[in-house]
Amino acid sequence: MILIKNARILDKDGSMDILINDEGRYEEISDKIDESKHSNCQVIDAKGMLAAPTFINTHMHLDKVYTSVSGRESVEETLEESIKIMHDRKRKYVVEDVKNRAVRAIKECVAYGCTKIRTNVDIDNMANLVGLKGVVAAKEECKDICDIQIAAFPQEGIFNNAGTERLMWEAMENGADVVGGMPAAEWLDSYAKKHVDLVFEIAKKYNALIDMHMDQSKDMFDRSMEYTAVKSMEEGMQGKVTGGHCTSIAYQNQSHAAKVMEILKIAEFNVCTNTQTLAIMGVDNEPRTRGVTRIREMVEMGINVATAQDTICDGFHLYGTGDPLDYGLICAYTAQYNTPKTARIVFDMLTKNSAKIFAPDEKYGIEVGNVADLNIIDASNVQEALRLRASRPYIIKKGKVIAKFEKKQTLI
Ligand SMILES: [Zn+2]
Secondary structure (H helix, E strand, O other), X not given: OEEEEEEEEOOOOOOEEEEEOOOOEEXXXXXXXXXXXXXXXXXXXXOOOEEEEOEEEEEEOOOOOOOOOOOOOOOOOOHHHHHHHHHHHHHOXXXXXXXXXXXXXXXXXXXOOEEEEEEEEEOEOOOEOHHHHHHHHHHHHOOOXXXXXXXXXXXXXXXXXXXXXXXXXXXXXXXXXXXXXXXXXXXXXXXXXXXXXXXXXXXXXXXXXXXXXXXOOOOOOOOHHHHHHHHHHHOOOOOOEEEEEOOHHHHOOHHHHHHHHHHHHHOOOEEEEOHHHHHHOOOOOOOOOOOOOOHHHHHHHOOOEEEOOEOOOEOOEOOOOOOHHHHHXXXXXXXXXXXXXXXXXXXXXXXXXXXXXXXXXXXXXXXXXXXXXXEEEOOOOHHHHHHHOOOEEEEEEOXXXXXXXXXXXXXX
């Protein structure tokens, strides 16, 4: 049992006490819990710090992490070139190496208070299932500290990459939980539609969620997102389909984009914008674009928008720490969210909006009966948490303290 005293819970007034039972669930939350009645429990004094549910990162590429530690050799700095840089790496994938890199990234993410990660893993005729095997092994090794979902991700397309259709089915039999997709990689629009159809066929067979890289281009004529959203309604999968990046819509004319966003809303389509990777990748002519989706319009319309890390130090992106407050801050910059109210939108993107993507039918948050996954953050409010990428002295998963993150500066 853990008794947390004097915590400030988001959306609750004043200082609160939180009692977590031996099953790792919230037993009681009130303004005062008498610790003498709970003699065997660990008492934590939160000293007025923020208590918030742990972060969820719904878009990662654990098979690729740290493949560019010695540098990212890119000339054009475009998405297309980044994909090519990764070809060579993928051909050289070794299960043990993928596993070790993925474990390192998972542990670093957990130490920042992120206890659920959905990762894509490349499935194609270069990586075959090697990346998947490595990430499945990492998932097993880290199962007590992080819940991992694996999306089978056909980065190179399905119908212009011979063998990938078969490998996608095999991936679902070998540890993938979510069906990924990348229709923009297909050569023809007709292939892109077939690609989306196959993703739904596999998802239906395995009762799996769908999370596709969606219209990830600066081509204003990409049309897979509306096709996918309508398909999710036809297949009764509203709320179970997520699009990552969704950049094409930012380049489309307003009347078409407005129509697409209306469809997304009706289809309860989730959007995950990964601004840290995209704002840096894809060098434009002046005036430069931010390369991200229509975050503000979508949020204002009530579309569920999350943000995620995407990549850490690989062929796509030289930087990245795995700290949600790090990539959340960059999302605030790219979405131009610059008030306490909009900082809260960013914080929700890192937490409850991501929870809707990760497990749409599960309860989430600091409420009696829910699983006690929470961070104690040394900040007075969410904008300060983001601004400072503040210390997190207690990272708690299923009622156990599993990590802490200490930000330390010393003036000598
Ligand atoms: Zn991605």
